[in-house]
Amino acid sequence: MSRAAESAGAAESARARAEVLKLARLLQREPASLSYLERLGLDDLRALRLRVTETLFDAQSGSLRGLAGVSRLVPVGLGAAIGQSVFGPLLSAQITTQLDPERAVEMAARLPTAFLADVAIEIDPRRAAAVIARIPAPRVAEVTAELVRRGEHVTMGRYVAYLSDDAIAAALAAMDPSSTLEVAFVLEEPERLPTVMRLLPLRRWDGLVAAAIERGLWVQALWLAGALRQRERAALIAAIERSGPAGLRSLAAAVAAHDLGDEAALLAAGSPAVRAALRR
Amino acid sequence: MNDDARTHRHDGRSHRHDGRSRLRAELGGDLPAGVAELRDAELSDLAHAIGEARARQGEALARAGDRALDRLPRVLRAVVRRTAR
Numbered sequence: 347m348s349r350a351a352e353s354a355g356a357a358e359s360a361r362a363r364a365e366v367l368k369l370a371r372l373l374q375r376e377p378a379s380l381s382y383l384e385r386l387g388l389d390d391l392r393a394l395r396l397r398v399t400e401t402l403f404d405a406q407s408g409s410l411r412g413l414a415g416v417s418r419l420v421p422v423g424l425g426a427a428i429g430q431s432v433f434g435p436l437l438s439a440q441i442t443t444q445l446d447p448e449r450a451v452e453m454a455a456r457l458p459t460a461f462l463a464d465v466a467i468e469i470d471p472r473r474a475a476a477v478i479a480r481i482p483a484p485r486v487a488e489v490t491a492e493l494v495r496r497g498e499h500v501t502m503g504r505y506v507a508y509l510s511d512d513a514i515a516a517a518l519a520a521m522d523p524s525s526t527l528e529v530a531f532v533l534e535e536p537e538r539l540p541t542v543m544r545l546l547p548l549r550r551w552d553g554l555v556a557a558a559i560e561r562g563l564w565v566q567a568l569w570l571a572g573a574l575r576q577r578e579r580a581a582l583i584a585a586i587e588r589s590g591p592a593g594l595r596s597l598a599a600a601v602a603a604h605d606l607g608d609e610a611a612l613l614a615a616g617s618p619a620v621r622a623a624l625r626r
Numbered sequence: 627m628n629d630d631a632r633t634h635r636h637d638g639r640s641h642r643h644d645g646r647s648r649l650r651a652e653l654g655g656d657l658p659a660g661v662a663e664l665r666d667a668e669l670s671d672l673a674h675a676i677g678e679a680r681a682r683q684g685e686a687l688a689r690a691g692d693r694a695l696d697r698l699p700r701v702l703r704a705v706v707r708r709t710a711r
Contacts, residue, residue: 373675374682380675382668390660397653398676405680409687416694419702432693437686 356604357531357569358388364500364532365391371467371500372398399470403440413437414444422449426456435464443473450477454485463492471505471534478508483516490520499525503532506542515545523553524561530573531566539573546578551585559593564600568609583616594623645669652676 362384363377370377372395383391403410413433417425429438442450442465454462454477466489471478481489486509493502506517506529518526526546533539558567571582586593601610601624614621645666650657652673664672695703 373679375675380672382664383672386660386664390658393658394661397658398679401653401676402680402683406683406687409684409691413687413691413694416691416698420698424697428694428697432697433690434686436683437690440683 356565356606357609359384360565361388361532362386362391364503365395367500368504369395369398372402403443403470403473406440410437410440410444414441417441417445417453418449422452423456425449426453429453430457430461435461436468439465439468439470439474442469442477445477447476447480450474451480451482454481459488459492462489463496463498466493466505467498467501469505471508475508478505479510479513481509481513483510483512486513487516487520490517494521494525499528500532502529504534507533507535507538511541511545514542518542518546518550523550523557524563526550527554527557527563527566527570530570536573539570540575540578543570543574543578548581551578551581552588555582555585555589555593558600559589559596562600564597565604565606568601568606568613571612572609579612580616583613583620586613587617587619594619598623598626645671645673648673649676652680 365388366380366383367377369383369391370380373380383394386394417428420428429441433441445453457465462485469478490502502517502521502525506514509517521529530539530543533542554567558564567582571579574582586597589596597610597613597620601607607624610620610624614624645664646657646662646669649661649669649672653676656662661669661672
């Protein structure tokens with residue numbers, strides 16, 4: 347295998363495991379029972395997951411419309427109560443896609459944060475995009491904080507790209523640095539990554555680098571570096587330089603251990619200190 | 627020999643071990659290119675998991691519908707039944 351291919355492998359394998367985890371949740375299987383899927387490429391895995399999502403939804407769409415009809419006929423408060431006590435998180439997530447977005451948001455406002463976090467784990471963000479985009483930023487921050495507490499990086503990665511800019515900023519504010527790196531790494535729509543990371547205040551890049559050093563998240567940090575625009579990449583480079591000799595040694599060790607030379611080259615091109623650390 | 631063409635003798639009869647066809651049937655069309663290259667037993671397992679998930683969700687929806695009706699005022703139930711039909 348070429349050095350470039352191996353370099354791509356470390357990040358790709360981790361992202362493939364995240365995709366398998368998403369599919370396992372959808373099928374209510376233990377991720378380990380689907381580990382054979384990790385042999386697939388990311389594009390195939392994602393295509394498979396989206397097809398399974400469509401299949402399961404289409405099979406129940408008539409019943410879901412019926413249950414959404416029930417929710418429409420009752421006051422918002424009763425609809426929310428039925429959602430929590432009768433439908434549960436999975437069905438509520440599916441019924442949400444059949445509701446008028448404004449009504450769905452009103453119902454969400456009356457539900458406990460923990461239940462909304464349960465729904466967020468089950469929801470198909472593409473179908474619920476109009477609802478997700480309308481959830482007020484403070485509510486998004488509360489749900490995100492709950493998901494951070496549960497270590498639900500994959501869930502956050504699925505919906506963050508569908509939030510309004512205000513809500514993305516609120517979600518980022520609710521994430522600790524290592525969660526931010528993990529969520530960025532598994533973001534459902536990676537092409538949205540530059541927009542998402544633009545909303546991270548520049549002062550927080552030091553925390554991301556500290557998390558990469560202390561939590562061994564350089565694979566995630568360097569993958570992120572490749573997706574950033576110039577301003578944010580410069581912020582990451584500056585934070586790495588500020589981490590001092592210990593930070594630079596940690597970076598160099600991770601680059602050697604995971605064969606991340608190609609990703610690190612982007613940083614080295616913008617920093618003599620990084621270049622020097624990688625040459626040692 | 628590809629998986630579609632593979633046959634095995636079992637209980638005195640010939641059975642196709644056709645995970646690919648089962649998965650195509652579950653997903654309603656062609657498989658993503660890489661997925662079609664999985665082993666037949668893996669494709670079968672995937673098809674089985676999707677079928678189980680669909681059945682489980684269908685049962686959960688039916689139960690939820692009945693329980694939701696129980697929560698409604700009696701006068702609304704007939705209206706809801708008509709709407710949900």
